Amino acid sequence: MHAWDDETNLFAHSVIGYAIERLRLPKPPHWGAHPAGELNAAIEHAITAGGAGGLEALRLFRDVLMPACRPMDDPMNLAYVPTAPSVASTMFDLVVSACSIFGGNWESGAGAIAAENQALRWLADLAGFPDTAGGVFVSGGSAANLSALVTARNVWTATHGRPERLTVAATEEVHASVRAATRVMGVDVLPVHTDDHGRMTGPALHNALHDHERDGVFAVVATGGTTNAGAIDDLDAIADICTDHGLWLHVDGAYGLAALCSDIARSRFHGIERADSFGVDPHKWLFAPYDSAALVYRDPRPAADTHAQHGAYLDAVDRDEWNPADYAYHLSRRARGLPLWFGLVTYGTQAYTQAVDVSIRNARAFADEVARRPGFELLLEPQLSVVLFAADGWTNEQYLLWSRQRAREGRYLVVPTSWKGRPCLRICLVNPTTELSALTAILDDLATFDPASPAGAPAPADPINPW
Numbered sequence: 001m002h003a004w005d006d007e008t009n010l011f012a013h014s015v016i017g018y019a020i021e022r023l024r025l026p027k028p029p030h031w032g033a034h035p036a037g038e039l040n041a042a043i044e045h046a047i048t049a050g051g052a053g054g055l056e057a058l059r060l061f062r063d064v065l066m067p068a069c070r071p072m073d074d075p076m077n078l079a080y081v082p083t084a085p086s087v088a089s090t091m092f093d094l095v096v097s098a099c100s101i102f103g104g105n106w107e108s109g110a111g112a113i114a115a116e117n118q119a120l121r122w123l124a125d126l127a128g129f130p131d132t133a134g135g136v137f138v139s140g141g142s143a144a145n146l147s148a149l150v151t152a153r154n155v156w157t158a159t160h161g162r163p164e165r166l167t168v169a170a171t172e173e174v175h176a177s178v179r180a181a182t183r184v185m186g187v188d189v190l191p192v193h194t195d196d197h198g199r200m201t202g203p204a205l206h207n208a209l210h211d212h213e214r215d216g217v218f219a220v221v222a223t224g225g226t227t228n229a230g231a232i233d234d235l236d237a238i239a240d241i242c243t244d245h246g247l248w249l250h251v252d253g254a255y256g257l258a259a260l261c262s263d264i265a266r267s268r269f270h271g272i273e274r275a276d277s278f279g280v281d282p283h284k285w286l287f288a289p290y291d292s293a294a295l296v297y298r299d300p301r302p303a304a305d306t307h308a309q310h311g312a313y314l315d316a317v318d319r320d321e322w323n324p325a326d327y328a329y330h331l332s333r334r335a336r337g338l339p340l341w342f343g344l345v346t347y348g349t350q351a352y353t354q355a356v357d358v359s360i361r362n363a364r365a366f367a368d369e370v371a372r373r374p375g376f377e378l379l380l381e382p383q384l385s386v387v388l389f390a391a392d393g394w395t396n397e398q399y400l401l402w403s404r405q406r407a408r409e410g411r412y413l414v415v416p417t418s419w420k421g422r423p424c425l426r427i428c429l430v431n432p433t434t435e436l437s438a439l440t441a442i443l444d445d446l447a448t449f450d451p452a453s454p455a456g457a458p459a460p461a462d463p464i465n466p467w
């Protein structure tokens, strides 16, 4: 398993060759989930006592398994929050794996951590955080939210003690991972209303805190780009209230805070510089591969007090330098910030600004086209790169039928959602290679789609592939 011979050499070059092919060639549009039974049968005999060899493993992956995964980086994957990793960051991710770096502490991973910290500093500067800010790359926005909230609770209970109930204030538009974090922590959520644009405002937060028996509220989670609508909460007004009430302000920017590097959108995050912590996922809109989420604290010391793990086997290591393991709930960690760093070094920060701006401009232009076309309604002015729109008279069932049909054909992935209780369509743009003309062609398609025609007729029941 660890020897290097001619067979290993061929296999290693084949793997690199496949990775390059996967990056270079267009993504086959029909890739997507297959039934579990079919996949299980295809790999039933893959693991044997003697081993099938690397080339056979690669063949199985290339021909059977990968085609059963959705290409999340396809330019016409417009659902959820897709991804669009750059060539440099993806290729470097292979190198990160090859180097077996333990990214938990400085003693083991100093070189990698220095680079990760430089990438975190770029983000901290964009947010206007002080020089003393610091953080860590974790696996995703969910892990960032949880780690920040655990720190926030620790800070609050250190001065207020531990009441029977502890509570986080957040809107109904907050990402599901925040509610999941509160369940893990055993704390409550104080609901804060949003305005017509899907944003938390200062007055709404003030009212929620006023109405509530406020004891026990220790943090506010604001969102810098909600998942469903791309809405940016009024961070400055929220920061005022957090300061007045001594509350921790965490800004979940897993998707949207990438636009801090955008010339068009940066000012929309006014107030972010006053947050106690924020998260932003390079694997969403900063062109890095999964899994990479930056968690940045204005003052990292309470995070270290909260999360650092101690034991005789750990404390023997010199802990004076920066140990990323101390700033979130984890110990062993891949240096998952390195692909972002490599992309920044390779292309320069202006390339990031331009690439993010492309999606913001395309979202704006697409929204204008929706508003202009009879038969369509723009439900919300885009604040970032999400557009919510409706086709006149369409029901949720019709959206589902159309969406599933187009996904099966491999034309595009546009999935319905709802806005203020109304079913609608949603696109989320993060890929700078998505063409505006391809987006407007979706409107042409919707305008002529006939659910009663054979092409629009319900497909035979497919047990696993809704989209």
Ligand SMILES: Cc1ncc(COP(=O)(O)O)c(C=O)c1O
Binding pocket: 081, 139, 140, 141, 142, 143, 175, 177, 223, 225, 226, 227, 252, 253, 254, 255, 256, 281, 293
């Ligand atoms: C605003 C927001 N927060 C958190 C998350 C969760 O991030 P992850 O899937 O990386 O855990 C998402 C995912 O889309 C998100 O959009």
